[in-house]
Structure formats: structure tokens, C-alpha cells
Amino acid sequence: MRNALAFWRRFSRNRAALLGLFIVLAIIAVAVAAPFLYPDDPMGMVAQPFLWPLQDPEFPFGSDSLGRDLGAQIFHGAHVSLLIGATATIASVLIGVTVGSLAGYYGGWVDEALMRFTEVVQTIPPFILTIIVVAIFHSTIGTIVVAISIVSWPSVARLVRAEFLTLREREFVQAGIVMGMSDFRLIVTQILPNSMTPVIIAASLMMASSILIEAGLSFLGLGDPNVVSWGAIIGAGREAIREAWYISALPGIAIIAAVLGLNLVGEGLNDALNPRLRRR
Amino acid sequence: MAPLLDVRDLTTHFFTQKGAFAAVDKVSFSVNAGETMALVGESGCGKSVTAASILRLVPDPPGRITGGEIIFEGRDLLSLTMREMRKVRGGRIGMIFQEPMTSLNPVFTIGDQITESLREHRSISRADAERRAIELLDLVRIPDARRQIHNYPHRLSGGMRQRAMIAMALACDPALLIADEPTTALDVTTQAQILELLDELKRSLGMAILLITHDLGVVAEYAQSVLVMYAGRGVEAAKVEDLFHSPIHPYTRGLLGALPHPDDDVDSEGRPLPLNEISGMVPALDAMPAGCRFEPRCSYAVPACKMTDVRLAPLAEGVRSAACLRAADIVQDQP
Structure with a gap:
């Protein structure tokens, strides 16, 4: 408890991190509020097409070329973006931590095999790989999450492996062995908790990049056609960008805000959790 | 038991x-x-x-x-x-x-x-x-x-x-x-x-x-x-009192001799004497002598020490042992 307080004090000293946290919380609030503020299907054509924002008080965010409420789409889109960003991040952290800890703890041929495989995945351009995965399987939220996790885990794996390589030589690990702990317990209860700091920081940044990848896929029309997503709104608005640039601009601002917020939080966590920077 | x-x-x-x-x-x-x-x-x-x-x-x-x-x-x-x-x-x-x-x-x-x-x-x-x-x-x-x-x-x-x-x-x-x-x-x-x-x-x-x-x-x-x-081998085993009272192996004797005695180690005018030391260095792992590993630094060494791979052996007294060819001679020399 006292630790949590000290952590919060360090984190909140950083103005940018607080701003980031505020943005992220605001987007979460938007996603949570979406079904209450816009209970109807956001894909429904409810208004006159090409309503500019603030033109009609009933649709303060305006409408798109098909007369769909932009506000409803952006609010529901926040839900999708956060969902995909969070689950893809959790999935890639799980894969990355497993691969990295096994490679770092056991070393030798286990390390060789896992790391060569990791490098193979890393040599494939991530966006191309996600497009291929989504194109092969049907485009649903599930396959998009899988595709993003497949390209994102290698960086976590390398991070965790590096932490394990130094931590497994530490004497408290020896002390654990001397206490009779099994490999599994040593990895999970002794080494892993000590290597979580960089993983938490990487995860917040990874969530931002997951949201970007998803937006990119949707922009190209490879997103899940059954849900609204910020990227898809931009993609749809592209055709009318000269007459109605606001259709692309509004979800664009939402993406920028989400990515910026998460990046600021990540930086803030880094400063607050990294003991070498604490006295800055 | x-x-x-x-x-x-x-x-x-x-x-x-x-x-x-x-x-x-x-x-x-x-x-x-x-x-x-x-x-x-x-x-x-x-x-x-x-x-x-x-x-x-x-x-x-x-x-x-x-x-x-x-x-x-x-x-x-x-x-x-x-x-x-x-x-x-x-x-x-x-x-x-x-x-x-x-x-x-x-x-x-x-x-x-x-x-x-x-x-x-x-x-x-x-x-x-x-x-x-x-x-x-x-x-x-x-x-x-x-x-x-x-x-x-x-x-x-x-x-x-x-x-x-x-x-x-x-x-x-x-x-x-x-x-x-x-x-x-x-x-x-x-x-x-x-x-x-x-x-x-x-x-x-x-x-x-x-x-x-x-x-x-x-x-x-x-x-x-x-x-x-010494150098990966046991050279002397004993009860503590015996070891400190009458060390046998030349290495043990060297170690004990190197302990400073600030009150006694002074010359006739009260100036501190230089500390005793064991000359030479521990041989490197890849350059171990074939015989006794302490032989190159040992003041008791005889030619046979170079040849004999001497191991810890019980002495006549029974409760202690030393890995030294000349253990018996050293015991006899003790005051």
C-alpha cells in the first residue's frame, strides 16, 4: 500500500503522464458510455447525409456520406479500439513472456531455438503479416487480435529474455534453488515479478501500436465489417475528403488522442518505475 | 556413530x-x-x-x-x-x-x-x-x-x-x-x-x-x-585445537605463520617486524605440478615431492591427517 502511494507520487510528478492518463481514462469513459448515449445501432442511417458538426443539434458530430451518426460511430469505435488494443496486448505479453522466460531461464539450445524463431517472425514486416493473416482467415475481431499478437510478441520475448539472463544469475535465485524450489516456481515466483517493470511499460506502448494497426487494417477495408472502428470511418470518409474532410478528421483525432495518451502513460510509467531515473 | x-x-x-x-x-x-x-x-x-x-x-x-x-x-x-x-x-x-x-x-x-x-x-x-x-x-x-x-x-x-x-x-x-x-x-x-x-x-x-x-x-x-x-585438494584435516597448536602441513604452517601478532612481532627496539608470507603464487589450473601441488612454494620440499601425488593420509596420532610426504619429519621437529 505504501509502495503504491510512493509510486503514484512519482508518477503524478510528471505532468505529461498525468495528461496521458487523463486522455486514456476519458477514452475508456467514452467507450463505456457509448451504449447508453447511443443505444441504437451506430451503423444505422438515421440522419441526412453530410451534416457538418454542430449543424444539427440532434447530431452534434455530424453525419457521414450515408447519413450515419458520426458521434455514435466514434463512441462505439472507441469500444472496439480499446477492446482490440487491450486483448491483443494481453495476448502478445502472454506469448512473449512465456517464450522469453523459457529462453532466458534455460539458455542453451532452448534459447537458440526460441530466439531464432523469434527473429524469423521479426524479419517479416508486421503490417504485411497482419494483412496476410486477416486476408487468409475471415476478418473478425478475433482474427484481428490474433494477427496483431502474432506480430507484437517478439519484442516482449526479447525484453523478458534479457531480464531473465541477468536475473537468473542473481543470488536470490540461487537462494530459491537452495530452498528446493522447482524451475517453474523459480520462474514464476522469483524471477518474473522482478522483470515485470519493462514489460508493463512496453505493454502500454504496445497497446497504442495495436490500436494503430487495427485502424490501418480497417482503413484498408480489412477490418471486421460488422463493427464500427475508427479506421473504417476514416476509410469510408476518404471518398468524400474534399467536400467533407471532417468525416476523416474526427476519428483521426480520436486515434491520435488514444495513441498519444497511451504513449504518455508509458513514458510516465517508465520514469516512475525505473529506479535509475527516480532521482531525476 | x-x-x-x-x-x-x-x-x-x-x-x-x-x-x-x-x-x-x-x-x-x-x-x-x-x-x-x-x-x-x-x-x-x-x-x-x-x-x-x-x-x-x-x-x-x-x-x-x-x-x-x-x-x-x-x-x-x-x-x-x-x-x-x-x-x-x-x-x-x-x-x-x-x-x-x-x-x-x-x-x-x-x-x-x-x-x-x-x-x-x-x-x-x-x-x-x-x-x-x-x-x-x-x-x-x-x-x-x-x-x-x-x-x-x-x-x-x-x-x-x-x-x-x-x-x-x-x-x-x-x-x-x-x-x-x-x-x-x-x-x-x-x-x-x-x-x-x-x-x-x-x-x-x-x-x-x-x-x-x-x-x-x-x-x-x-x-x-x-x-x-589448497588448489582443489584437502591438505590437512584436524580438530581445531590440534591444527592451531601444532600445524603439520607446510601450507597450514605458512598460513598460521602469516597471521599478524601485533604485540609479539617487534624487534628489540619495539619496531614492528615484517609479516611472514608464503612465497610464490598458487599455480594456475592449467599448470598444476604433477606431484604435490604446494611443492614449488614449500620450504620443506625434497626431490620426491615433485614426483609423488601425495594425498591426505592419517597420521600416527589417528585423529588428524595431512597430505605431506614429510609429515612425520615435521611432527618430530615440533617443539
Whole structure:
């Protein structure tokens, strides 16, 4: 408890991190509020097409070329973006931590095999790989999450492996062995908790990049056609960008805000959790 | 009565690019229940590798135990499966290390780490484990144990951390505690307190201690028997009183001769005399002499020493042994 307080004090000293946290919380609030503020299907054509924002008080965010409420789409889109960003991040952290800890703890041929495989995945351009995965399987939220996790885990794996390589030589690990702990317990209860700091920081940044990848896929029309997503709104608005640039601009601002917020939080966590920077 | 721990001809090799070297070469000794046995020698003589070998902690690769037996409570530890070995570690044999600063996991409280080792070996409830943790911290004289169990290691001083380490090692009432240079990283006052504590615990809990040290003063004060190691081999084994009263092996004699005696070592005008030293250097692992490994530095050496691979052999007196061809002559010369 006292630790949590000290952590919060360090984190909140950083103005940018607080701003980031505020943005992220605001987007979460938007996603949570979406079904209450816009209970109807956001894909429904409810208004006159090409309503500019603030033109009609009933649709303060305006409408798109098909007369769909932009506000409803952006609010529901926040839900999708956060969902995909969070689950893809959790999935890639799980894969990355497993691969990295096994490679770092056991070393030798286990390390060789896992790391060569990791490098193979890393040599494939991530966006191309996600497009291929989504194109092969049907485009649903599930396959998009899988595709993003497949390209994102290698960086976590390398991070965790590096932490394990130094931590497994530490004497408290020896002390654990001397206490009779099994490999599994040593990895999970002794080494892993000590290597979580960089993983938490990487995860917040990874969530931002997951949201970007998803937006990119949707922009190209490879997103899940059954849900609204910020990227898809931009993609749809592209055709009318000269007459109605606001259709692309509004979800664009939402993406920028989400990515910026998460990046600021990540930086803030880094400063607050990294003991070498604490006295800055 | 059979000794608690009986190490026979233990050999541990390290396999490097330059070849295989025996860091521990046919070392034998035994530890009786309730006694403190000291392994003493300078850095690199193999005493820590010996300790690590007993718990089978030698990193493989590059190291491997290549021969000998380690009989503990009637079983050869070298023949146990990994699962059985884990029960011995922390259960029957506890170990504490040189560096109390880094031997505790920084992300857990002291109490968590002690209960962790308890719950590893015994099925006991969380509440019971915590009660036992407080009891253990009391036992190792950590003041205000009830509060300290909620503290993280970085809030404790070096001496307190070593006490916490001892509490962890004692959690499951081990029959043997291996203490690998337990006080090297501590300041002198704390050293004495920790050694005093270990000595008391040994008496009150009836456990045996295998004390690894390079400090002959510590050996004299706290050990009952001692094995002097040089370049991976045991060179002299004796009861502590015998060793300090009448060292036999020239290396032991050299070590004891090198101890400073500030009051006596003065010339007729009261100026301090230069300290005695053992000339030369420990031979490198890849350049070990074929015969006695101490021969190049030995003032007693005779030509036969170069040829004979002399090993620890019992002397006429029975209770002690030395690895020296000229042991009998040296005994006779003693005043």
C-alpha cells in the first residue's frame, strides 16, 4: 500500500503522464458510455447525409456520406479500439513472456531455438503479416487480435529474455534453488515479478501500436465489417475528403488522442518505475 | 556413530575451452551432527565449489561432479533424482550466502520469503506459516519481528538481512546448515554478532554447520574440526585445537605463520617486524605440478615431492591427517 502511494507520487510528478492518463481514462469513459448515449445501432442511417458538426443539434458530430451518426460511430469505435488494443496486448505479453522466460531461464539450445524463431517472425514486416493473416482467415475481431499478437510478441520475448539472463544469475535465485524450489516456481515466483517493470511499460506502448494497426487494417477495408472502428470511418470518409474532410478528421483525432495518451502513460510509467531515473 | 555428512573423494571438474580442470580433486571430509566443521583456504582453492557440489548446485555446463560420494543421512546425494534433491535442499540442508544484500528477492517482504520456503516443503496454512515466520525472526534476534515481516529487504541493514537469510534457511529445521562465507560482506562488529548467533543456533537446534571461510580467526573461534584446502585438494584435516597448536602441513604452517601478532612481532627496539608470507603464487589450473601441488612454494620440499601425488593420509596420532610426504619429519621437529 505504501509502495503504491510512493509510486503514484512519482508518477503524478510528471505532468505529461498525468495528461496521458487523463486522455486514456476519458477514452475508456467514452467507450463505456457509448451504449447508453447511443443505444441504437451506430451503423444505422438515421440522419441526412453530410451534416457538418454542430449543424444539427440532434447530431452534434455530424453525419457521414450515408447519413450515419458520426458521434455514435466514434463512441462505439472507441469500444472496439480499446477492446482490440487491450486483448491483443494481453495476448502478445502472454506469448512473449512465456517464450522469453523459457529462453532466458534455460539458455542453451532452448534459447537458440526460441530466439531464432523469434527473429524469423521479426524479419517479416508486421503490417504485411497482419494483412496476410486477416486476408487468409475471415476478418473478425478475433482474427484481428490474433494477427496483431502474432506480430507484437517478439519484442516482449526479447525484453523478458534479457531480464531473465541477468536475473537468473542473481543470488536470490540461487537462494530459491537452495530452498528446493522447482524451475517453474523459480520462474514464476522469483524471477518474473522482478522483470515485470519493462514489460508493463512496453505493454502500454504496445497497446497504442495495436490500436494503430487495427485502424490501418480497417482503413484498408480489412477490418471486421460488422463493427464500427475508427479506421473504417476514416476509410469510408476518404471518398468524400474534399467536400467533407471532417468525416476523416474526427476519428483521426480520436486515434491520435488514444495513441498519444497511451504513449504518455508509458513514458510516465517508465520514469516512475525505473529506479535509475527516480532521482531525476 | 556415522557422521551426518560424509564426503568421500568428491571430484568436480570444470570443462573449459582449454580443457577439463578439477576444481575439487578427491576431497574427503565428514561433518558430525551438532558440530561446526570449517573448510578453509584462499580464494579459488575450491571450497565454495565443494559446498555447491554438496547441494548439486554446480552450474552445468561448465561444471560437473565427476566422482566421489556425498553421503548425507545415509543416502548418497549424488544418486538422488532432481525431485528428491529438491526435498533435501531447504528441507534437510539449508544454505546461506556471502551477499545478504542480493540474496533476498527485492520484490517480496521478508515474511513472504520465509513463508515461501516453509510452504515449499510443508503443507501448512498461511496463518501458521506467518506465525512460524515471526517465531523464526525472533529466533535470529530480529527485533520487532511482528512488524518486520511486512518489510521489504531494502529497508533492512546488511546484518539484519543476513539474519533474515538465516531465518529462511532454518525454516524447515535443517540438520545441516552450509554457510558460504556468511560474514565476508559484513562489517567486523556485525560479523561477530552473526557468527555468535550461528553458534548459539547450532547449540539450541542441534544442527551441524559447514562453515566455509578464509578467516582463520573465525575457524579458531567457532569450529570444532577443520579441513584446509589448497588448489582443489584437502591438505590437512584436524580438530581445531590440534591444527592451531601444532600445524603439520607446510601450507597450514605458512598460513598460521602469516597471521599478524601485533604485540609479539617487534624487534628489540619495539619496531614492528615484517609479516611472514608464503612465497610464490598458487599455480594456475592449467599448470598444476604433477606431484604435490604446494611443492614449488614449500620450504620443506625434497626431490620426491615433485614426483609423488601425495594425498591426505592419517597420521600416527589417528585423529588428524595431512597430505605431506614429510609429515612425520615435521611432527618430530615440533617443539
